[in-house]
Every structure is written in structure tokens, then in C-alpha cells.
Amino acid sequence: MDVNSYNIENIDIAWCPGCGNYPILDTLKQTLKELGIRPGELVMVSGIGQAAKTPQYMRTNVFNGLHGRALPPAVAIKAVNPKLTVIAQSGDGDMYGEGGNHFIHTIRRNPNITNIVNNNMVYGLTKGQASPSSQKGFKSSLHTVTAEPFNPLAVAISLDASFVARAFAGDKEQTKEILKKAITHKGYALIDIFQPCVTFNKQNTYKWFKDNTYYLDDSYEPTDRVEAFKKSIETEKFPLGVIYINSNKTIFDDNFNQKQVNIKEKLLQLKR
Amino acid sequence: MQKYISLKEAASIVISGEAGQGIDTVENFLTRIFQLAGFYTFSTKEYMSRIRGGCNSTEIRVSSSPVSAFINKIDFLIALTDKAIPHLKERISENTIIFSEKENFPITELSQEAGGKIYSNMISAGLILGLFSVEFNLMEKEIKKVFSEKTDEIINNNIKAAQSGYGLAQKYIKEKNLRIDISPNTDAKENILITGTQAVSMGCIAGGCNFISSYPMSPGTGVLTFLTKNSEELGIISEQAEDEIAAINMSIGAWYAGARAMVTTSGGGFALMTEGVSLAGMIESPIVIHLAQRPGPATGLPTRTEQGDLELALYSGHGEFPRIILAPGTPAESFELSHRAFNLADKYQVPVFILTDQYLLDSVYSTKPFEIDKTEVNKYVIKTSVNYKRYELTENGLSPRGIPGYGEGLVVVDSDEHDEEGRITEDMSVRKKMDKKRLKKLELIKQEVETPELTGDEKYKILVISWGSTKEIVKEAILNLDSDGIAQLHFKQVYPLPEKLNKYLAAAEKTIIIENNATSQFGKLIKIQTGIEVQDKILKYSGLPFSVEEVAEELKRICYGCKQL
Numbered sequence: 061m062d063v064n065s066y067n068i069e070n071i072d073i074a075w076c077p078g079c080g081n082y083p084i085l086d087t088l089k090q091t092l093k094e095l096g097i098r099p100g101e102l103v104m105v106s107g108i109g110q111a112a113k114t115p116q117y118m119r120t121n122v123f124n125g126l127h128g129r130a131l132p133p134a135v136a137i138k139a140v141n142p143k144l145t146v147i148a149q150s151g152d153g154d155m156y157g158e159g160g161n162h163f164i165h166t167i168r169r170n171p172n173i174t175n176i177v178n179n180n181m182v183y184g185l186t187k188g189q190a191s192p193s194s195q196k197g198f199k200s201s202l203h204t205v206t207a208e209p210f211n212p213l214a215v216a217i218s219l220d221a222s223f224v225a226r227a228f229a230g231d232k233e234q235t236k237e238i239l240k241k242a243i244t245h246k247g248y249a250l251i252d253i254f255q256p257c258v259t260f261n262k263q264n265t266y267k268w269f270k271d272n273t274y275y276l277d278d279s280y281e282p283t284d285r286v287e288a289f290k291k292s293i294e295t296e297k298f299p300l301g302v303i304y305i306n307s308n309k310t311i312f313d314d315n316f317n318q319k320q321v322n323i324k325e326k327l328l329q330l331k332r
Numbered sequence: 333m334q335k336y337i338s339l340k341e342a343a344s345i346v347i348s349g350e351a352g353q354g355i356d357t358v359e360n361f362l363t364r365i366f367q368l369a370g371f372y373t374f375s376t377k378e379y380m381s382r383i384r385g386g387c388n389s390t391e392i393r394v395s396s397s398p399v400s401a402f403i404n405k406i407d408f409l410i411a412l413t414d415k416a417i418p419h420l421k422e423r424i425s426e427n428t429i430i431f432s433e434k435e436n437f438p439i440t441e442l443s444q445e446a447g448g449k450i451y452s453n454m455i456s457a458g459l460i461l462g463l464f465s466v467e468f469n470l471m472e473k474e475i476k477k478v479f480s481e482k483t484d485e486i487i488n489n490n491i492k493a494a495q496s497g498y499g500l501a502q503k504y505i506k507e508k509n510l511r512i513d514i515s516p517n518t519d520a521k522e523n524i525l526i527t528g529t530q531a532v533s534m535g536c537i538a539g540g541c542n543f544i545s546s547y548p549m550s551p552g553t554g555v556l557t558f559l560t561k562n563s564e565e566l567g568i569i570s571e572q573a574e575d576e577i578a579a580i581n582m583s584i585g586a587w588y589a590g591a592r593a594m595v596t597t598s599g600g601g602f603a604l605m606t607e608g609v610s611l612a613g614m615i616e617s618p619i620v621i622h623l624a625q626r627p628g629p630a631t632g633l634p635t636r637t638e639q640g641d642l643e644l645a646l647y648s649g650h651g652e653f654p655r656i657i658l659a660p661g662t663p664a665e666s667f668e669l670s671h672r673a674f675n676l677a678d679k680y681q682v683p684v685f686i687l688t689d690q691y692l693l694d695s696v697y698s699t700k701p702f703e704i705d706k707t708e709v710n711k712y713v714i715k716t717s718v719n720y721k722r723y724e725l726t727e728n729g730l731s732p733r734g735i736p737g738y739g740e741g742l743v744v745v746d747s748d749e750h751d752e753e754g755r756i757t758e759d760m761s762v763r764k765k766m767d768k769k770r771l772k773k774l775e776l777i778k779q780e781v782e783t784p785e786l787t788g789d790e791k792y793k794i795l796v797i798s799w800g801s802t803k804e805i806v807k808e809a810i811l812n813l814d815s816d817g818i819a820q821l822h823f824k825q826v827y828p829l830p831e832k833l834n835k836y837l838a839a840a841e842k843t844i845i846i847e848n849n850a851t852s853q854f855g856k857l858i859k860i861q862t863g864i865e866v867q868d869k870i871l872k873y874s875g876l877p878f879s880v881e882e883v884a885e886e887l888k889r890i891c892y893g894c895k896q897l
Binding site: 063071074099100101103105108113116119120121122123124125126129131132133134135136137139140141143144161162164165316317318319320321323324326327328330331332 | 530534537538540542543545558561562564565566567569571573574575577578579581582583584585586588589590591593607608611615702704705707709718735736737740741742743744745746747748754755756
């Protein structure tokens, strides 16, 4: 066994053939390898859903918790042991629906973690219901969507998130480069990854994502919040790349001064 | 005629006023000064869920022997608002001496003389100390200490205010020829004054708690406040979560990374946490939950007391898994059990509840200093090896718990059913083994259950069962009955219960249970375990604690005709 490898042999992967989760898993493992992060130094935290199974297919430390609840334990794990690299990964339903409140408040806290959201605009594991990011007019297994889609990037930028990016699972090379920036960024980093669901989303296919996205060019300056917000609400074609960075923020994990103390001695001098 | 007050060497003072009138300040001052003067005190409060106005009251018992329970009787009432007398009408008797603005206590005028309304609480404190003829010097010293960072003017005004109340009381005593005869006891000076909240918090710290994530909710907030105040000094990570769901998931994450974490909440907040309790059951994570009870359902009575969430704690979380529920009845038990909760959680990798209530948490007790030297932080985390399996199947069901980054192994936990390595499985035989392994831990836990405490006549015919915060109330009630043949069996652990519980019950001719709830939740649990139905139930669910007198009356009523009483 190679202790530096993220690969697990003989596993039964629960994803459909052609699922957008496969390229994301491959790209993530490749990114971590290239960054020189060892499996023992990483904790993958996830919620529930097909995307949330990603950590199960990696040889590393895993906290696969409850639906929608990946971020709170991820925040705590990083605060308790800042030496660990912590990545919270789940799908759009988990992070933006069930876990929406945690998404908002984790951005506000700004812990030094990476938040990967595999965004396929549909619920896969529960068979084709709409997700918060489903497009208007999407025919879900329940209703045709009439609600506005949740815009994670605009929400994150409005909260002055430390790092906001979007990638497309079909482009491994570019996704890897964006992931590298997200993981090495100091502070909370959101990377929303467009990803097709080949079984339940016949509208937002590999081709659809390819036709409806474009990469921000090198002249784009991601530190201008207003410009970033404008980019985040573009829908004619969705921009890909690093959309916003604010590196001048207090980092949650730096707030704490963990130390070994003589509890018995201190107990006599506590503030009441 | 001389009015002579010597009620078993104790008196009960009640101060009643609106929220915002500073009753808590008076309580703090008085309990400290009475303590310095060598008196035992116990104080407890009832208050409305509002920031200003309404009508609240605080009872302070002053005694030459230890007192730790709420009594109905009022010897002195300081009425700071007109609403106080109607508010307390059922507790006022012909023997109650009342001080009110209308009659004999011109507090508005006195506070203006002292420098403003803000000094009214110091006048009340002075009045009470004057009634008991406590050396004024003690008061003066305390004022100087408490206001040491304030200006001389403020200090002097406070002293003046206290003097005016004190003088008024002394004059009153002479005029009415009143004599209060409670002798100080030097042993009382060795005690510490402490609230249930402080005792729970200190116990958690003694148990090595170094992470707390919670969402404020009365009456559980005090523990979050206490730990946060001391967090920098002690290296505790403290976080106010966006909701209770985040709070418990953070704390479970913290244990995973190697911390000793807790949450503090009340019923409604805990209801949101229950999925997290189930997560802890599945991934075999330790977690300490301080569940501070108040009356429900829903928002209920936010500032009142009840023992209504035992069943919620017992059955919370979907699926089947073991847990431990502790229910302290005094500050000493709060300290000891809260400390122990962390060691038990770590040892057995299960949720451990500290089940308290508003009455216990808010009351101020005079108690012997805690046995800090007897506390220990027992850690069970192991350094992992390359082939580490988080859920290794072992004889007793306990798998050694590793944490990421400590050792060569990887730590994989999953809320799905999992195999020994923590990988998701749907293999039914693995499922059965894992479920059995988790449940097996209950057998180990049962081997170190807290023994219930039997007090009173060992050859009892009548057995009175209590749990949690009613301990001292029931104890004093039984003491007041002054009868043979009656004993109290008090439980500070309510789940799991000791095997020999049947023996205690079988030895009694009559069994009575006392609970601050409407449906006798603990009685039901006893029946499940022993098959024995407790014969009589004394239940109270108005939102107020039992008083010593009402428990004694109820016991008399139930046992009327019993030759023992």
C-alpha cells in the first residue's frame, strides 16, 4: 500500500456510468497529489447525497456526517487542529438547500477550509426532484420549477466571502488549477463545480454546460467586489474561474488560543 | 408585644420587584455578606420572560444550619413594586412582615437622597442587613470591593444608600420591639456560594472540556457564558452557532478532531439537536449535552422550571444506540457529574446528558468547596497504526478511538452503516454485527451506574423517590415530618438504572414518587425496568419548583392513616 496514494482498490462506486462526479473525484485526487498533501494530513467532510460519497472513494480521513451538515463539523475540525487540511464537499441540495443556513454562516466565520459543491442542478439520490439551483422551467420528477434558482456565487460575494470560484467538471485541467487556488487560499474558499447528472437532468448536459459557460480571461481582476458581483449574476453564459478574492479577512481558526493548562489550579480562579 | 422570630434558627426573605430593578444585585450582595457574617444561605428566583417590568421575586433563606431548598413561607417581604403583594398573595401570611413604599419603606425618597434611582437596590440590601443586625462594616467592605473600579463618589453614594436602609431597619426593630434570633455558625464561612450554572460549568471544565458550541436558550445559556468568559485563560474554543443543529454537529466534529466538546441548550433547542444525537450514536462519537429543562411544549414558559424532558433525552435520535443520562440535584453533584460526563463520553463513545433545570441552575447555594483534587481528565484517544480500523470489532464492543493526524492510520467515520474501516456497507451480516457492537456498550455502562442515595430510616416502610433538582426539597420535607419509617431514594443518574432497583422498591410497603412534571416520566421508566408501578405520585407542572411545605403536606395527605406518620 502506498501511504501517499488517495486511491482505494476494489471499491464498488455507487455512481451511474458517465456521472459528473467521476471527473471531480479524479481531479481532486490529482490536485491533492500535485499539492503534496498527504492523505493523513487531510480530512474530507461531507453530508449526504451522491456527491457526498466522494470522500468514501478516497484513501484519507473521512467525516461523512448528516445531510446538509458538512460545514459545521468541518469548521470545528479545522479550529481544533489547524494543521489539518479540511475540505467540505457535497452537492447542491446538501450545501444550498438542507445546509443553507450553515453555508451563510460559515462564509461569515471565514474558517480556513475549502468548500467544494458538486452542482448538477438536480437531486440524484432521491430521483429527480428539483434542487435549489435548478433552472426555471426545469421539469423535475415532482413539478416544473417556477422559483428563482439559488445563486451561490452572488450570495457568497454579497457576504464578502474570502474566495469564490466556479468550475466545470468536464474540464479537468482547468478545474484542477482552480481547485489548487481554492485549497491553498488562506480563508474560506467556495468552489461551485458545474456537473451533469446523466440520469435525472436531461436539460443541463455536458454539452449544455460547455455551450453555456466561458472562462474569465487573464485581465479579469477578482479583487473588485462590485465587478465580481456583476460576474456572479451573469446567466446568459456562466463565467468560470476565480471570481472573487478578499484576502484581508480575519480567519476563524486564528481566534483561538489553544493551550495546555493546569485545570485544577485554574478552577480556583475562574471568572463567574 | 414582642415579635420573636426563631423558626428553626432560620428566616426567609423575599424581595419582589420589576425586571430591571436590580434584584439580582441585591441577592448577590446579601448572600455574600450573610456568608461573611457566618450564616448559611440559599436563594432562588422566579422571573418573567421579559427585560423590563412585570413582577419577579427572589427568596433568600438565612439560617444557622445548612439550607438548600425553596420554601413557601415568607418572613420578610421587600416589595419594590405595587404588584409584589398581589403577585405573592398565596405565600403571604399574617406573620409576614412587609416593607413597601406605601407603608413603611420610602425607597423612592431614600434613593433620591442617596443620588438617584440606581441606588435603590443598595438601600434594600442595607435594610435587610439592618434587620439581622449584621455588622455594617462587612457591607461597607463589600461595596468597596465590588465597586473598586468606580469613582469615589459612586462608592460613597452606595455606602450612604446602604446606611439609609440599614438605619431604617434598626429603627423599625426598636419601634416594633422585633427580635431576630439566628446565631451565626463559623462553619458556614468555610462554604462557597455557587449557582447550579456555575457548578455545572466548573464540572465541565474539570472534565477537560475545551470546546463548546451552542445557541443561546434559557436556562441553558449560563454555561455557555461561563465557559466563554474563561475561554482565553483555559484555552477553550467557544463558538455561538447559527442554530442548535450547527452547534451539535460542530461539537461532534470537535471530538472527531481530538477535543472534548459539549453543547448547552434547553428543550426546544435540543429538539433540533436530536439528529446529531443519532449521528453520535452511529459514528460512536462522544458528546456531552447539557439539557437545561424548562416547561414546554414549544416555547412554553421560557424562564420557569420543569422536569419534563427526561423522555425527550431518553428517546431522542432515530435508531437504537446507548446513552447515559445524569441528573444532578445539588451543586456538588452538578460539579461531580458534569466532570464525570466527559470521562464517560470519552470512554464509551456515546452521548452523555447532564439533565438540569431552571430551578437548580438559577439558585444560589452555600456549599462545601468542591473536591477538585479528586477530579481527573481521563483520555481514551489512541495513537493509530497504519492498519487502523475505526470500528474494529472487539469482544466488549468498544473500538479504540483514533483521531486524524495522530499516528499513521486514517480515521473514517460515516453516518451510513459501515464496516470496520468506516466504509459504507449494505451487507446485512455486517449491519447486524455493528448494531450489536454499538448496543453492547450499554452492558459496560451499566457496570458503573451511579448508586441512588438512600437517606432517612433504613428500615423504611414508605419510600419516597426523587431525581434531579428536587433532592433537597424532598429531603427537608421528610425531615420536617420528623417520622420513623420513611426514607428518600434519590437518583442522580436516571439512565441506565441500577440492577438492584427492585430491591429498594420491594422493601417498601408504600412507594411515592415526586416529579416536577405532569406525567411522572421517571415513574414510567422505573416501571419499564422493574415492572413495578410506583403507588403514589406527587407531580407539579405549574412552572414553579416544589416548596418544602407542599411536599410535606402531600406526603402527609398520601400517608394519612399510615401509622408511620
